[in-house]
Amino acid sequence: MKLVPQPLGGSSLAKDYLAGAESANSFYRGSPYRAETYRQRAEELELARGRDGFATVESVIRPAGPDGAALLRRVVAEGGYFVTTGQQPGLFGGPLYSLYKALTAVRLAADLEGLLARPVMPIFWIASDDHDWEEANHTFVVDGANRLVRLSLGAAADRHPRPLWRPTLGTAIEEPLERLAGSFPPNDFHARYMTLLRDAYAPQATMASAFAGLMAELLADTPVGLVDAGDPQLKEACREVFRAEAEDSRASETVLDETAEALEDCGYAPQVQLMSGATNLFVDLRGGRERLYRKDGGFVLGRSRGEVSRRRVLDLIENEPRSVSPNVLLRPVVESALFHTLAYVGGPGELAYFAQLRGLFRRHGAGMPVVVPRGSLLVVETKVEKVLDKHGLAAGDVRDAEALLSRFARDRLPDDVRDAVRQWRGAIESRGGELAEAAAAVDPALRGAVIKTRNSGLGALGSLEKKIVRAVKRNADTTRAQIAKAQVNLWPGGKPQDRILSPLQYLMKYGPGFPASALRRIRIPPGRAWNGGGFATRGTDSVA
Template structure:
């Protein structure tokens, strides 16, 4: 495998400006992610603070990682957190069979960044992956895609839709797991790697209790040997440690909403579109009611769910928190606060969407006495297989063109194709015939209508039919022209399916296991050892 760096910017203007270090975007972040001085400042700030819950955090992490079968090396990493250890952290939903490729790249990035920073600054740094297991939008995690001869194929796991049940609370249906695994491996070609991969996911499912647990066990098997530590958002020890932050969120709920609203106004004034949907009534936390994870809203001094099944005063909500913190859950605004409170975070690795909404949090962190960590743009990768590389070479097509302006390139190619001498002459004649027909036949139609208005509809339909026959013949000529270029069109289609499926980057669509089945069950291990640069360039990995 070899790596090529390509300078591609995110489509989101705020994130693009942040990656480039433009001052307009840097107003919303305390640290420039690619400036060395940022890390020295962040280290100084972290070591000026105390984390009295370090031992409780390490105990909980050890127990959880042991329960999911994480590797002994990952378990040994946790000990660093008892004293001066820092973390590089990222998080993601618990997608089936690890979800889209970018989940793998997040984990990879966290490991590589922790290694680099530990070596550079001679401080203990632990790579941590936060599993967002409490997500209740099961339609976002219940499927995967893989490329096929006819385009993209979707395989879905049947998960019950009984309200807003979190992936970490839903009992895992072993039969549904087996159907998904059988469907996936039935769609891909049998290789020397298939048996070991099938065994990995089946054994992980056999020992798992929930979809989030299945995800965690698979990820631990892939990344544990490289020291990646996992935490799942619904772990009881996490909720107990988070209790003081939930308490302040409830007490200062109005102020939090105001701070987020002010950040939204600043983002708009800076010329960027809003990155979050803001509602001043949002309480920015969820509550479990009858097993359902329901968003709370605030009306005056009362808190209630949208469906009205729960309502209480602020004091009653605080008492409920004291009695049972496990019923509370963070949302997109409060989760970063929890992360910063729990972990001595040197850097947070986020995708474009996450970076966009983290732009709202600088003043919110400061209000709680925190400081936003260094926000590192997540490594972005495209895997290019040998057959696709050959197609690119045959078409003299480069990856930046595919990833940034493929539609335009295809239109240019079609224009060149249409420039074939014989085809150009034919198509020009069709255009001339159509114009001549309209100029000569339309006056005749008008005379017929003047002669007998009862023939008006017939005359117009007759003209339309004649034009339709001209169009039909032109389309057949165009189809013949396309068929002459069928080989090239097939290559273009394969490139698009492999690298830009559905108009999206490959990393946002396909699953890791498709590539591991073809290129080796140790694909993650080989990716970890590649010399990825720490810059924001898009990485092309030639398999």
């Protein structure tokens, strides 16, 4: 098995930011590839820390293992820093990139500790306030027969959207657990992980608590700390930001609108579309989690259109803060206000929407962290590598399997068929042109009719050629099966592997060493590491 670092991709804004384009960098606090960017943020944090200390954050961080517990003590004792990342909880760990985010934070924190000579702790924020059950309730694996298997909990029991820390999994969890168990042949790791999953994803567990239990196990050998957005103590610590947002959400809307206009002036489309009158707060009431919109000095709920007074919202913040939550734009501000975040590790979408937030950070008195791209890896198993080598392919070649097979078929057409098609096409083109000229001498209006007939003939020949190619493809069953095997493992459903497959795909097959192997291959950016004032090339690690 090989773990191959991949470029992250993303919008033009994210790409320009990572490339160091000035048009993009002006919306961030500086390049994530320059040491001075982190030093400046650390100096800024020294002033903020004098006011707030560590008491609150220490109580809400759950170290994944003993290394995390020891590092947290050092951060508190020595005045260290936090690197954060996060993701909404998902079934069986969600997609691979959730794990890669955590590992990137581990890598970055270690690099920054060396740079700043202070302990730096990686934090994984479990976004359990999210209510998108349809996104969280499923994941995928590739079974022993190289079939993409969807594992799903089905629809939520509550018809109203609820934060993922609230609903329990129920007995419906048994079906995806059984499907997962049946997707892999028994080996030395099968029983271990099925036992772990049955303990974590028990009927009485929530999606958030189950995800936290699994991530703690996967990251137990790292110094990661886990934070649950639904933690009552954490929500109490969020009151100040929530209150400021409720009391003057128009000020937030103004700074967000100004930044969106500036982005558009630079040729960038804002990642998150803004809505007039919308606040950056959600409340979870009888009708489920709904966004608040301003109306007549109070608020109206976005979906049910029920009205909520300003006093009622402020009362919820004070006495029931767990029922209040930030939207996607306010969440990073809440996180930075609590943890005084040194750097945030994000995916391509997050890199883009952070460009909208500098004014919102300032409005709430929270400094903007350095925004760093998460690592992305492509897992190439030996069985897949053999297919690629046999056909002389790169991993990216098999993303569109049908296009690749069509190319193979055209290349493998019998010479006599290929020659006959080429000659026939040439004859239609040349003779059609000759006839058009001759007919035009009789009546100029005939030229168009001849050309139309010639083009119809070329189109019919093209259709015939495609039929012949399809026949060749059907006859190449072995090649088709091999390419399909490579595609489903590298590009399941034609999409990036780390956005689709669960980390259980490789844990069930290769065991608990997979996260450590992935950590060794994570680079920021791929293939580079700290060297003095920035990043420099580092030698290749051995592969798991």
